[in-house]
Amino acid sequence: MIAEIGHFAVILALIASLIGATFPHVGIARNDDRLMILGGRMAYVQFVCMIVAFGALMYSYVISDFSVLNVATNSHSAKPLLYKIAGTWGNHEGSLLLWALMLSLFAAAVALRGKRLPLRFQSRAIAVQNLLGFGFLLFIVATSNPFERLDPVAIEGNGLNPLLQDPGLIFHPPMLYLGYVGLSAAFSFAVAALIEGEVSPAWARWVRPWTLAAWVLLTGGIALGSWWAYYELGWGGWWFWDPVENASFMPWLAATALLHSAIVVEKRDALKSWTILLAIIAFSLSLLGTFIVRSGVVVSVHAFASDPTRGIFILGFLAFVIGGSLALYAWRAPSLVPGGLFGMVSRESALVLNNILLSTFAGVVLVGTLYPLVLEAFDGSQISVGPPFFEFAAAVLMSPLVIALGFGPLLAWKRGNLSRAARILLPAFLAAVLGGIALTLSAGTGVVMTAFGFALALYLAVSVLLEIAGRIQLFKAPGKAFGRLRSLPRASWGMAFAHFGLAIVILGMTVSEAFTDETLTVLRPGEGAEVGDYVFTLKSVEGTTGPNYTAVRGTLDVTENGRLITVLTPEDRVYTNPVTNTTEASITPLFSGDLYAVIGESAGGGAWSMRLYFKPMISGLWVGSIMMMLGGLLSLSDRRLRIGSPEGRKKHASVKTAGGDQATKQPSSDTAAASAKVETPA
Incomplete structure (x- = not known):
């Protein structure tokens, strides 16, 4: 009965989304306020229905209702409760239901927080949100019903993929989906503005907080995914430029460009057409990620296997949304009146350069991701575009961006003084040069690119500090600096935290990739291996059991100069349902880096294969990501940037x-x- 209630709620949500997508446009044509506000009311109805539907599926997982095909395929009675709950969205149908729930959440949020917007514009935007919800709900009802019954009822379920039975994967997909779907609000505002034929500074103020919220969530989702790959897959890396990883990275790049472009629209009434296009592209890339994950065109630990019917449906929906919005843009964009002019050296120009580099890099990642798929579809050839391609593009395109991040905040609007900004940044350049030289001298030859990355990180970090010092006039009037520091707006702190966090991320990436110590060895109890300055000594290997797996657990003492630093306990697990072998790395983060151990197969005679690492400063990746998220939240909390409209x-x-x-x-x-x-x- 619970499953039928959930299915009925999805159908009701489908009907509500259709009404909410069509009636507001009729109301605008007839100048009928009652029909215009109907879209918002249907968004509320849709959200309530989706809460009921998702709650019904989760309840079916919790009680192990194996009469529901989705539960029988992806759960097991012996699975821990936490992973039964996570199993709700750890599959194709459940993740789509979660996506539709998120869409209904943002539609309801736009309706609630958009009450101060002009009624015509508000009703247009909500109608677009409802239309997106209708497309996904139709997909669920037509091809991906999560409440389909199984007859006869299964005695036991197949179980969730053991790789997904991890705390990181509990929070990673919902946060990533919130980021994806959050860009739908910017998309809806862009389409509404194109239909209405006007983009103003006020429009940029409306759209920027929604984009900022989506950017924060995307940052968190990507960081969680890389963290999961780092400690769960046991290969010592955190990013492989997998097509599904790229599918989340591309919208993040576009959203970052959109955030900076919207500032120019708000402050200078310029770049209107480009900002609208970025809003369309950012959400379109999110939809492209949906196609990559669910069409079956790639095989990945992240991807859901899917039949061709689903892939064709998604491709059609993709063509409708992206093609329709770009066609509308081609028709209406020429009518958008250009705004204020600005000089070649100005803050606007720095933001334009920021947009060009971010958009170009997103395009390079898109080509590198899709080219192998397109080539295979046309002539059956199979090639791979590996990390060297993407890393070279990142180095070429992102290095000028980092330099521009230092200059941008120091330039005035409309017309800036480049030489003055360069003088202010002189300490940052000196720190970068000295840091790069010191690293080269200490590490020897062959670290030119590493030294360059290290120098970039130092430059950006010091430039952020110099910008804050300039704002509070630390060197001109130090007596009053503390008072000015306290009065800085949260948006300024947010920018500083985000840019400083990026510097830490660059530092963590550069140092960990260049100076990781790795040892592949075979150890018997009592034997040890040196990894950098540390000695890993295998003390014992024992069998152990978990709720739904058996495992072999190694115990290693890690010492430095004879002093015990930590004890690592890596495991090699075998899950019973489904039968799958996984490695569970044991990691101890230190200030200087991570101690990392993975146990492999038995080598006979009491010996075991081991993979041992010391990864210096790798925690900077996630510390920096948290700082970037905190920066976004600080900016979002600024009263001038509240969601919906400024107060x-x-x-x-x-x-x-x-x-x-x-x-x-x-x-x-x-x-x-x-x-x-x-x-x-x-």
């Missing part, structure tokens, strides 16, 4: 609605850009 002094600007006498009030902010009146054309 400032209780002074309002009238917003004319086409064809009507009633004016909608919009709060104005402290800035001139957001206090400008916004007119929606008839």
Whole structure:
């Protein structure tokens, strides 16, 4: 009965999304406010229905209802409760249901937080959100019903893929989906603006917080995924440029470009057409990731196997959304009036350079990801585009971006002074040069690129500190610096944290990739192996059991100069349902780096194969990612950037609605850009 309730709730949500996608446009055509607000109400209905549906599927997993095909295929009664819950979205049907739930959540959020927007614009945006929800719900109902019954009822389930039975994979997919779907709000605002034919600074203020929230969630989702790959797969790496990994990275690059481009629209009323295009591209790349994961075109630990019917449906939906939005853009973009002008040396130009480099890199990743798939589809040839291609592109394109990140905040709007910014950044350049030289001298030859990456990280970190010092006039009026520091807006702190976090990420990537010590060896109890400055000594190997697996666990003492640093306990597990062998690395993070051990197969005679690492500064990858997320959250908490529309002094600007006498009030902010009146054309 619970499964039928869930299925019925999905159908109700489908109907509500269809009504919410069509009636607001009819209401605008007829100038009927009741029909215009119907889209928001249907978004609420859709959200409630999706909560019921997802709750019904999760309940079926928790009680191990093997009369539901999805549960019987992806769960097992002996599985720990936590992984029964995670199994709800650890499969094709359940993950799609989660995606649809997230879409309904953002549709309801736009309806709730968008009440201060002009009614025409609000109803357009919500209608687009509802249309996206309709597409995914139709996909679920037509090809991917998670509530399909199994007859006869299975006695026991097959179990979830053991690689997914991990705490990191509990939070990674929901956070990543929230980031993907969060970009749908920016997409809906862009399509609504194209239909209405106007993009204003106020529009940029509306869209930027939604994009920022999605960017924070995407950053967290990608960081969690890399962390899971690092400690769960047992190969010592954290990123392999897998097509499914790239599918999450490309929207992140586009969203980063969109964030910076929207600033130019807000502050200078420029780059309107380009910003609209970025909003379309960012969400389109999210949909492309859905196609890659669920069409069956790639084989990956991240991907869901799928039949051709599903792949064709997704491809058709992809063509409709992306093709339709780009066609609308081609039709309406020429009518967008260009805004303010700016000089070649200005903050706007720095942000344009930022956009060009990020977009180019996203394009390179897209080509590298799709080229092997397209080539195989046309002539059956199988090639692989490996990490060297992507890493070379990253070095070439991202290095100028890092340098521009130092200059950008120091340049004035409209017309900046490049020589003044260079003088301010002189300590950053000196730190970079000295750091690069010191690394080269200490490490010897063959580390030129490593020294360059190290220098870039130092440059960016010091430039952030110099920018903050300049804001508070630390060197001009040090007595008042602390007071100015306290009064800095949270958005400024957010930018500083995000850029400094990126510097730490670059530092962690550069040092860990260049200076990792790795030893592949065979050890018997009592024997040891040197890895860098540490000695790993195998003490014992014992059998152990878990809730749904058996394992061989090794115990290793790690010492430095005879002093015990830590005890590592890697495991080699064999799961029973389904029968799968996995490695569980044992990791101890230190300030200087990670001690990492993986136990392999028995080599006979009481000996065991071991993979031992010391990975210096690799934790910088995740510490820096957390700082970037914190920076985004700080900016999002700034009262001038609240989701939906800005809130400032209780002074309002009238917003004319086409064809009507009633004016909608919009709060104005402290800035001139957001206090400008916004007119929606008839």
